Amino acid sequence: MNYPVLGGLLAISFLVAVYKIQFLIIYPSSLVPGSRTDVDTPSSYDMKYTEETVYAKDGVSLKVFVIPSTDPAAKKTILMFGPNAGNMGLSLPIAHIIHKAGYNVVLMDYRGYGKSSGSPSEKGLKLDAEAVIRFIKLESSLANTQLYLYGRSLGGAVTIYCATNLPQDWIAGAILENTFLSINKCVPSVLPAVGFLSPLVTQTWKSEDLITKIRPEMPILFLGGGKDEIIPPSHFKKLYELCTSQKKQMCIYPEGTHNDTVVQTGYFKDLLGFLST
Template sequence: MAGRHPRILLSTKALTTVLLAFLALLHTGCSSVFFYPDNTTYITPDRLNLEYQDVFLNTEDGETLHGWWLPAHTDEPAKGTIYYLHGNAQNVSAHILNIAWLPPEGYNLFTLDYRGYGQSTGAPDIEGALHDVETGLRWLAERHTGQPLFILGQSLGGALGTALASEWVQRNEQPELNGVILDGTFSGFRYIAREKLDTFWLTWPFQYPLSWTIPEEYEGVDRIPAISPVPIMIIHSARDGIIPFHHGIRLYDAAEQPKEFLRTDTPHAATFVIPAYREAALEFMGESL
């Protein structure tokens, strides 16, 4: 019997930790579960033989955002500019490998960290992140030189990009978007929150009350139709273990034409490791020029 005692203590400690985390979730609502930032610099573009400039932007609510501008790595005029919105973990320096192939393909690239990520100040939440991505797009708009402009969002970045693109189009903002690519994106903040809460016995009874702490206007399936007539490419892996495949289908079904769907077969947010998937994205942007 004595041998069982430490295991009982460990189990009680683990349960206490889970309960404390759950109480924190009840206090803050679901918004915080979408953001897992850190401040570590994993790699900088120069380590990948890419030119870049640090960009610092001030938001209207007093935060400072850090981003990178990477010019097209070509002697020819750039084919266009891509605004990249990264996923929910770490920071832009951990995601740069997903898109480092784009400047050599002739595209300018701009990406930034949401508040609380990397060198950006503040604490992340959905509303703040939506404000941040619009701040970045307005910075690009001020420097627009007539080249085609695309939004590429992965995972959380795709959800933010969906809301941003829909509002940009509906307000007839300039410059016009030439295309939107959503890769491994969930179909709604509330929807994915309920789905994740449903998988754990302790949070299962609270999946609806907790998800209601997220404003309903953030649902991607409701926002995505308003992006039309801007072309949309939705990419989702059949074996995505983070955002299930049906989220991509829901977004595609809700989107208006012109649209296309690329079914892939990689882990979450690893799409562009495969050359064929890179080519598909380049073809989509080429058709939108």
């Protein structure tokens, strides 16, 4: 038996397995039962909306809800980037509160999520976000409004990417909730048993590098749970320190965990207060 060859084949197989498994862990688009087939709509919350299909540069079709404000003079639009599980229908309770406050709201499903086509990846999600923002700024009835990006967890990384890579006059401000420095630095916390594999992860989402490129005049609101059990609060706090915005704010909710920060006392007061100014 040729042991060096066998060892090489086993090593290659291991690397291939790690490469494939990372996508299932980082982008569990089917984790919530029915999330690929059952997408709640704004009409469930008595909100009028249109459902749009937007195409990314590589041809992937993305499903988008556009929920116009009841105030025709509304000048701000909030584009919500969701976390890594579920679909945009699960963000409707949050969208409803923002909409009631008088804002236009746009929701989207990343590729491989909800009824959008394709398979998720870092490169793909970046293309998705760019496509929807271009749709808002160039094609939709919301083109002349101020666009604010609101990203939760993985959506925060998407937000940071867009805020630093798209035309500066397109993005008026950003809201980041419970997001991370990078995927590589999350692995030891989320999956301690395989933390040693973090250098092999190729879906990196290096927000800690990009956030140093935020333009100084862009308003940024950081929202975080003090008891986040998935993303260490130290990630969130370090991003705030690294952020180059001169108009940054941070709100920590001491009892908030990763998925319930949004229901902590004062959360929406802080969020809507930021948007109103």
